[in-house]
Amino acid sequence: MRAKALRPASQRTENAQMTVSSAPAPTIILSAPQLAENIGAVARVMANFGLEELRLVNPRDGWPQDRAWASASGADWPLDGAKVFSSVADAAADLKVVFATTARPRELQLPVMTPREAAGELAGRVAAGQKVGLLFGAERAGLETADVALCQAVVTVPVDPRFHSLNLAQAVALTAYEWRLTQSAGPPPKFRDGPEPADHAAMMGLYGHLESELDAAGFFHPPEKRPSMIQNLRSALGRASFSDQEVRTFRGVVTALSRGRGRVLDKLARQKAEREAGGAAEPPET
Numbered sequence: 001m002r003a004k005a006l007r008p009a010s011q012r013t014e015n016a017q018m019t020v021s022s023a024p025a026p027t028i029i030l031s032a033p034q035l036a037e038n039i040g041a042v043a044r045v046m047a048n049f050g051l052e053e054l055r056l057v058n059p060r061d062g063w064p065q066d067r068a069w070a071s072a073s074g075a076d077w078p079l080d081g082a083k084v085f086s087s088v089a090d091a092a093a094d095l096k097v098v099f100a101t102t103a104r105p106r107e108l109q110l111p112v113m114t115p116r117e118a119a120g121e122l123a124g125r126v127a128a129g130q131k132v133g134l135l136f137g138a139e140r141a142g143l144e145t146a147d148v149a150l151c152q153a154v155v156t157v158p159v160d161p162r163f164h165s166l167n168l169a170q171a172v173a174l175t176a177y178e179w180r181l182t183q184s185a186g187p188p189p190k191f192r193d194g195p196e197p198a199d200h201a202a203m204m205g206l207y208g209h210l211e212s213e214l215d216a217a218g219f220f221h222p223p224e225k226r227p228s229m230i231q232n233l234r235s236a237l238g239r240a241s242f243s244d245q246e247v248r249t250f251r252g253v254v255t256a257l258s259r260g261r262g263r264v265l266d267k268l269a270r271q272k273a274e275r276e277a278g279g280a281a282e283p284p285e286t
Helices: 038-048 066-071 115-127 168-183 201-214 223-239 244-281
Strands: 002-006 027-031 054-057 084-085 097-101 132-136 153-155
Touching: 002 066, 027 168, 038 054, 084 153, 097 115, 115 132, 115 153, 115 168, 132 168, 132 201, 201 223, 201 244
Parallel strands: 027 054, 027 132, 054 084, 097 132, 097 153
Antiparallel strands: 002 084
16 A cells, blocks of 8 residues: 655645756665654755655555655655555565665675765666665664565675764765766766866966066076976966966966065165164264
8 A cells, every 4th residue: 555645734834946866866764764854864965865755655644745855954755755555565566676785694695886886886776777775764663684685686885884873864865876987977067167278378477577576586496496496386386277367366466476585675674774874874972
């Protein structure tokens, strides 16, 4: 038996319009989840990484629960469509492949994978048109061995053996993140797009400006090392791939520093002149 859960009326927003991905993705199955807050946190993770279908097996406090929507921080659609089942077997009935996530070794002859390996395998299955799922156990006790035996592989996170317990949402996040990487290579476009690098002429102008000021400050010492020092400076600045605006900013910094040095030198010269003038004005001793 299964029933589709309706979103609690107290949590509805009339104008909320969410755009969700239509690309096939693994179904998330939570077996005997204890806290509604953790279910909400799982829904938030699912929304982060493009997973939509959530199935609950015998949630301890029943379903739906307002606290789940509160914890989801607006990631409502996995909760709105969540389905409740009476057993793991029922929850996985229409899935071709289900991987169980667990930190405890089992006396079962099942392949054991990391989240990255599992994501790659599931991506291949999805590409072949198969429906797949990831099974997670209860917060306190994890999965029953009988439920793990229904699965085709075990997924385990290589955590520090001194403390291998993961929060439910953390476990889902790790596997969901690895799944996401199989669907998109590299960072989102808005992080890749940036200003074009400055042209060669602009960079040569920056090099010349900086080197002339360093010459005036006596930086290139000993003189015979000047060519190699200039080469190192240009190499370091070139790796930065400055934009035109960054070149202008950097040249402004060089100008400000050189003017500051000039004011200090002028002040020192005036102080020296004043001391010399004061000494010349003193009457000779008799």
